[in-house]
Amino acid sequence: MSSIERYPIWGITRFTLPYSRFDHWVIAWGGVAAQAVVAVPLIAWVELFGYSRFQPVNAMLAIGGFLSLSFAVFLIYFPFAVSTDRLLGDCSPPG
Numbered sequence: 179m180s181s182i183e184r185y186p187i188w189g190i191t192r193f194t195l196p197y198s199r200f201d202h203w204v205i206a207w208g209g210v211a212a213q214a215v216v217a218v219p220l221i222a223w224v225e226l227f228g229y230s231r232f233q234p235v236n237a238m239l240a241i242g243g244f245l246s247l248s249f250a251v252f253l254i255y256f257p258f259a260v261s262t263d264r265l266l267g268d269c270s271p272p273g
Contacts, residue, residue: 188249213250217243 196202220243
């Protein structure tokens with residue numbers, strides 16, 4: 179890995195050619211997993227307890243939960259954002 183750039187809603191990881199197909203698979207699907215890890219607890223909170231009466235908190239719940247899950251689905255179905263030379267769809271699990 180050569181660099182990681184973090185932004186409020188997304189990040190960019192620059193890496194050289196992975197040593198194996200498994201390494202490339204882990205890198206590619208790590209972004210999808212990270213978005214899901216952020217989204218699932220926040221969506222569960224909203225489904226169990228509902229939104230609060232404070233609009234800034236509601237905005238955080240909506241952006242952090244539902245938007246993160248939308249990004250995860252986007253990365254699965256439109257994988258061009260993962261890398262320029264290889265698509266996430268090409269990264270089937272090794273084996």
